[in-house]
Amino acid sequence: MDERFDAELNDEVLARLSVRRDGPGLGRLLGQCALLAVSFGGVVLLEGPARWASLAVLAVVQMGFFGLLHESCHGTVFASGRANNAACWLAGFVQLATPAWMRSFHFTHHRTTHQLGDPELGGLEDLMGPWPGWGIYLANATGLPILLGRVAFLVGAATSLPPVWTQLLPYVTERQRPAVTRQAWGLIAAHAAFIALGTRFPALWLWYAGVALAHAPLSIYLLCEHRGLSMEAPVLGKTRSFGGNPQLNWLMWNMPFHAEHHAYPSVPFHALPALSGELGDAVVHRAGTVGAVHRRRGLAAST
Numbered sequence: 001m002d003e004r005f006d007a008e009l010n011d012e013v014l015a016r017l018s019v020r021r022d023g024p025g026l027g028r029l030l031g032q033c034a035l036l037a038v039s040f041g042g043v044v045l046l047e048g049p050a051r052w053a054s055l056a057v058l059a060v061v062q063m064g065f066f067g068l069l070h071e072s073c074h075g076t077v078f079a080s081g082r083a084n085n086a087a088c089w090l091a092g093f094v095q096l097a098t099p100a101w102m103r104s105f106h107f108t109h110h111r112t113t114h115q116l117g118d119p120e121l122g123g124l125e126d127l128m129g130p131w132p133g134w135g136i137y138l139a140n141a142t143g144l145p146i147l148l149g150r151v152a153f154l155v156g157a158a159t160s161l162p163p164v165w166t167q168l169l170p171y172v173t174e175r176q177r178p179a180v181t182r183q184a185w186g187l188i189a190a191h192a193a194f195i196a197l198g199t200r201f202p203a204l205w206l207w208y209a210g211v212a213l214a215h216a217p218l219s220i221y222l223l224c225e226h227r228g229l230s231m232e233a234p235v236l237g238k239t240r241s242f243g244g245n246p247q248l249n250w251l252m253w254n255m256p257f258h259a260e261h262h263a264y265p266s267v268p269f270h271a272l273p274a275l276s277g278e279l280g281d282a283v284v285h286r287a288g289t290v291g292a293v294h295r296r297r298g299l300a301a302s303t
Contacts, residue, residue, distance in 0.1 A: 001074050001107055005235045006263035008282045009275075014264060017271040017278070024270035025077035028253065029087060032068065035061045036094075043210070044203040055206060059213035060251070065094040066218055067253035067269075073102045076268035077253075093190055096150040096211065098183035100176060101157060101169075108171040110265055114226040114238040119171045122149075131228030131297055140223060143215025157184035221248075224293040225258050229285065235262050237284050241276065244288040256290075259283045 004014070039061050042054025069091035071077050075084045088099040105119050112118040114129065121128040132140060139145060156164040157172075160181045165172060172180050198204040229238045236259050243249050243256035255261065257272035260279060267275050276283065287293040 001110060001265045003110070004264055004266070005110070005113075006282075008236075008279055009264060013278055014267070017264075017275050018266045018268070019271075020076055020079040020268055021270070022078050022080070022083070024268070025071075025087070028250070028269075029068065029077070032061065032064055032251075033090075036065075040207065040210070043206045044201070051206075055210055055213070058207075058210040060217065062094050062210050062214040063218045063221070064251035064253075065091045067251065067255050069095050069097060069102055070106065070255060071253045071269050073099060073106055074265055076266070092187060094211070096147075096154060096187070096191075098154070098157075098180065098187050100179040100183045101153060101172070104169075104172045104176050104180060105153075110262065113235055113262055114229065115231050117171075120226070125231065129227070129231050132223070137223075140219045141216060143212070143217075143219045146219050146222070147212060147215040154184050154187060157181050158188055220294070221252070221290055224256075224287065224290050228297070233284075235259070236279075236282055239263075240285040240287055240293065241283055242287040242289055242293055243273070243276065244292070245290070248290065259285060 036058070039054050039058035043051055043058055046054055068077065068087060072084045072088035072091055075081060077087050078084050085099060088102070092098050092102065109118055109120050114121070116125055118125075127136070153169060156168045157180045160177065165174075165177060169180070194204065194207070224240055224242050226239055229240060231238060239259040239262045241257050241259040243254065245256070249256055254269040254272040257276050260272050260275045260283060261267070263279070264275060287296065
């Protein structure tokens, strides 16, 4: 995505920061895959408390693959388009999302950020725009709304019935629909094969316990990005950055530098800290960490 949504940065600096490289993405991808293999191996091979501890670690690692899904759908993990697409499929398997659907959903989100038409708001701008009240907040914290939504989007896209495109997936254009449907069937087939393998090795099914658990911290994380901010302000005024935790930044591919990313989505993950330094005080909402956002209840004045 080469569009820019802010005029603060000059073209020369933006071009320098937007250079795509293979090294940073390969190192982080290999690290996350190693963590995924070790934690899932613990879930399958260990017993008792060690198994459940491994499951908790697996869920956190699976959450981190949303960062890979997000970055690879932008095509900024690697310099190569094919490598980015392969990474997007890997992350999509973990996150129950196809590359074609993710691009349709996420690029529309960029163009309609935190306003009417933003698919993240699901047509419930008055309800989803503000920081949620306790009932909605606790429901989000379970992760179930996002998890069930992902399953509905996947199954709906596979059926390709007309109401799916007009009501469930209205942001998918007519031209994009064949790819979204075709990829939905491919992802369903991949998971069907994995589930079938679990009939011989039932411990493999605990993968999906990890998937379900991962959506709880992911939902808590996603609340920090825009909720409670102005829906009328420019993009830097309605997007929050909270990149104060190095471990979370690594896990989520620097997505917590979120205002910077929304202003200049062509900048790869590894250059977002430098972009943040270039923008300085132009980034209106710097909350520090996820915990800081939630402690302050998402107040728009948090800086």
